[in-house]
Amino acid sequence: MTSLFKSKKLFFLCGSQHLYGASALKQVENNTQEIVSSLNESPHLPFSVVFKKVLTTPEEITQCCAELSFDDSCIGVIMWMHTFSPAKMWINGLKKLDKPLCHLHTQFNAEIPWSTIDMDFMNLNQSAHGDREFAHILTRMEIPRKTVVGHWAQESVLKQIGSWSRSAAGWDEMQRLKVARIGDNMRQVAVTEGDKVAAQIQLGFSVDAFDPNDIVAQIEGLSPAEINYLLAEYNETYEVEPKLAKGGGQHPALIEAAKIELGIQKFLDEGGYKAFTTNFENLGSLTQLPGIAVQRLMKKGYGFAAEGDWKTAALLRTLKVMGLGLDGGTSFMEDYTYHFETNKSLVLGSHMLEICPSIAAEQVQCEIHPLSIGGKADPVRLVFNAKTGSGINASLVDMGSGFRMLVNEIVSVPIPKELPRLPVARVLLEVKPNFTEAIHSWLSAGGAHHTVFSLDTNSEQLKDFCHMAGIECLVIN
Ligand code: MN
Numbered sequence: 001m002t003s004l005f006k007s008k009k010l011f012f013l014c015g016s017q018h019l020y021g022a023s024a025l026k027q028v029e030n031n032t033q034e035i036v037s038s039l040n041e042s043p044h045l046p047f048s049v050v051f052k053k054v055l056t057t058p059e060e061i062t063q064c065c066a067e068l069s070f071d072d073s074c075i076g077v078i079m080w081m082h083t084f085s086p087a088k089m090w091i092n093g094l095k096k097l098d099k100p101l102c103h104l105h106t107q108f109n110a111e112i113p114w115s116t117i118d119m120d121f122m123n124l125n126q127s128a129h130g131d132r133e134f135a136h137i138l139t140r141m142e143i144p145r146k147t148v149v150g151h152w153a154q155e156s157v158l159k160q161i162g163s164w165s166r167s168a169a170g171w172d173e174m175q176r177l178k179v180a181r182i183g184d185n186m187r188q189v190a191v192t193e194g195d196k197v198a199a200q201i202q203l204g205f206s207v208d209a210f211d212p213n214d215i216v217a218q219i220e221g222l223s224p225a226e227i228n229y230l231l232a233e234y235n236e237t238y239e240v241e242p243k244l245a246k247g248g249g250q251h252p253a254l255i256e257a258a259k260i261e262l263g264i265q266k267f268l269d270e271g272g273y274k275a276f277t278t279n280f281e282n283l284g285s286l287t288q289l290p291g292i293a294v295q296r297l298m299k300k301g302y303g304f305a306a307e308g309d310w311k312t313a314a315l316l317r318t319l320k321v322m323g324l325g326l327d328g329g330t331s332f333m334e335d336y337t338y339h340f341e342t343n344k345s346l347v348l349g350s351h352m353l354e355i356c357p358s359i360a361a362e363q364v365q366c367e368i369h370p371l372s373i374g375g376k377a378d379p380v381r382l383v384f385n386a387k388t389g390s391g392i393n394a395s396l397v398d399m400g401s402g403f404r405m406l407v408n409e410i411v412s413v414p415i416p417k418e419l420p421r422l423p424v425a426r427v428l429l430e431v432k433p434n435f436t437e438a439i440h441s442w443l444s445a446g447g448a449h450h451t452v453f454s455l456d457t458n459s460e461q462l463k464d465f466c467h468m469a470g471i472e473c474l475v476i477n
Contacts, residue, residue, distance in 0.1 A: 004324060008172065010049045010102075010165055011068055012036050012078045015085030015134060018056050020123055027124060028082045029054045031108040035080075035152045044155070044162035046325060047075065047169065054082075058089040065093035076100040076168035078161065081130035082108060083123065087137035094143055100168040100468045101145040102161060103138065105131045106152040144467045166457070167464035170322035173274075174469075175204035177303075177314055180273040182264075183212050183282030185308035191448040192309035194398030199311065202403055203469055205275075207310045210267075212284030219263035230258040234292075238366040238382060250368050250378075253288065257380035260286060261293035268302065275303025275317040277310055280352070280374040289374055291353035291381035292366065295425075298331060298356035305332050305450055306354050311396045311403075312450045319394065322465070323456025328389060329359035333427070333453035335393075345435035346413065346428055349393075349453060353381040355425035359412075359455060360384040369423035386427035388412045391455040393429070394462055395448040405466050406447040407459045408438055409477040427453065432477045441476045 014032040016025060036051040052068070055061045068074045077099050107127040138145055146164045150157040185193055196207045231254065234240060243250045268276055276297075280289045294304050303317025312332065319330050332354055339346040352371060357364050365383040388411075395406045409432040419426065431438035459475045466473035 004169065004321065005046055007073060008047055008075045008169060009073050010045075010047050010076050010078055010168070011071075011074050012039070012049050012051045012080070013064060014051075014054045015061075015079065015081040015090070015130070016054050016056050016083045017085050017089075020083060024083070024124060025054060025056065031082060032080075035106070035108070038153060039158065039161065042158040042162070044158040045165060046162060047165050049078065055085070058092060061090055061093035062096060065097040069096055069098035074099055075172040076102060076165060078102045078104050079134070080104045080106060081127055081134045083126050084130040084133060087133045090134065090137055091141070094137070094141055097143075100164075100171055101138075101143065102164050103131070103135060103145050103147045104152070104157075104161065105135070105147060105149045106157065108152075110151050110153070144470065146464055146467070163458075163461055164464050166322045166324070167461045167468065169324070170318040170461075170465055171468040173321040174314065174318050177205035177275060177317055178271070178273045179205055179207045179303070179310045179314050180268060180271060180276040181207055181209045181308055181310050182215060182276055183279035183284070183308065184209060186279055186281055189307060191397060192305075192307050192311070192450065194311055196310065198398070199314075199403070202471065203314070205314045207314075208271075208273075212278075212282060212286050215260070215263045215267050216285050218266045219259045222259055222262050226262060227255060227258050230262060231255065234258065234366060238364045240366040241368070244366060244368050244380065253368055253378060254366075254380055256287050256377070257292050260288065260290050261296055264290060264293055265297060268297075274301075275313040277305050277308050277313050279306070279308045280371075280376075283374065283376055286376070288377045288379040289353065289371060291379040294354045295357055295382045298354075299358045304354065306351060307450075309448075309450050311398065312448070312452060315394060315396045316452045318465075319452050319454050319457050322461060323454060326456040328391065328455025329356065329387060330452065330454040330456055331356035331359045333393065333451045334449055335451065339428075344430065346430055347435075348426055349429055350422075350424050350426040353379055353424060355382075355386075355427075357382050357384065357425070359386045359427065359453065360425070361387040367423060381423065382425060383423060384425045385415050386412055386425070387455060388414055389455050391453065392457060392459055392462065393431075393451040393453050395451045397446055397448050399446060402471060403469075404445070404472040404474065405462060406442060406445050407462045407473065407475045408432065408442060409459055409475070410453075412455065438476050441474075445474050
């Protein structure tokens with residue numbers, strides 16, 4: 001996944017006009033180059049920034065916006081008016097721009113040189129009104145964008161651009177994302193359903209249904225060597241309980257789990273699917289509900305959600321991309337069980353099996369336990385407590401009238417006791433602003449029980465993302 005950092009870029013456009021003469025435009029270009037260099041040196045920007053050019057005519061602007069819209073490497077465009085750049089010149093170009101836009105409202109010079117300032121200086125450093133003209137046309141044309149205000153060298157400005165660029169990378173990913181739905185929706189469940197055609201029109205990703213036996217066909221083609229290689233990796237990475245380990249009575253179940261992991265991954269990779277769902281009610285001749293398999297595939301960056309929940313699977317892949325290179329972790333999650341206390345009530349998050357070990361705080365245990373539903377063999381799973389820290393729970397729901405994103409700011413807190421009889425990975429959450437208000441808001445807004453839990457992304461990034469997508473975003477904090 002980290003190759004994304006190299007293949008994806010931001011582009012920087014500077015607006016001006018010919019009124020000031022060639023030497024002023026040269027100065028504008030040099031200054032812009034200096035700003036772009038500073039962006040590229042900042043540790044807060046995960047993607048490189050390419051200075052496209054100083055744009056001074058409607059033809060140039062239109063050509064440039066059209067090119068960027070078709071450029072696969074471009075995840076977003078930063079625009080800034082160093083001088084005045086009459087905004088009617090931008091209308092046709094902006095109509096063609098199909099990439100997230102960040103309006104950087106800055107000024108090359110930081111402080112006013114009180115004793116030497118003259119009209120030449122003012123004409124060169126006039127973003128204050130050049131950017132107002134530009135923002136006017138953006139607002140009039142109802143073009144969604146991120147507006148970042150401040151001097152370009154300030155850390156807060158660099159952080160905001162970097163944060164927005166992660167949302168842009170997520171949006172870019174969603175435009176090409178394919179979700180494989182292995183087995184349909186869990187019967188009778190409402191929130192995991194939705195309009196897949198509307199999702200593709202609005203959000204860009206597509207969803208294709210497959211039979212679980214398509215995975216079985218992949219499993220039949222596996223070689224003993226690749227299965228053994230994966231079993232060795234399990235052994236090295238996790239504390240495998242003795243009955244599952246080589247020589248243990250239930251070792252065949254671990255072999256089966258490894259086959260399922262390899263089978264699913266081959267299936268996904270052959271079809272170019274970066275996200276998938278399963279359904280415990282519809283497993284075909286798969287011997288166990290995929291547990292460790294989907295847990296490890298999530299850690300590798302694939303989106304996943306259980307019970308046919310294609311929206312959450314797509315959202316998980318998107319948030320994995322948004323959090324690229326960070327070490328907090330992002331997982332499929334379900335609000336499961338409450339802990340009521342007078343002062344501070346908490347939510348225990350978990351799932352039947354499928355929590356991503358990217359959020360594991362500690363040594364991960366590889367265990368086997370019966371699953372009381374589904375009527376299949378006991379599934380192998382990874383068990384652990386989650387890391388502590390601030391993050392979000394996000395839910396993408398189809399309201400019929402449109403898609404809605406719900407984001408609850410949360411804190412993952414330490415689990416105070418041992419949980420010797422709970423055979424699944426878990427996280428204990430304090431929800432903001434407080435338990436009653438957060439849960440009340442979530443219920444009122446129609447949020448799902450499935451979420452994407454992330455310690456690597458924040459509500460601001462989800463808001464920016466929804467702005468790009470043109471969907472509602474409700475933040476509970
Ligand atoms: Mn569920």
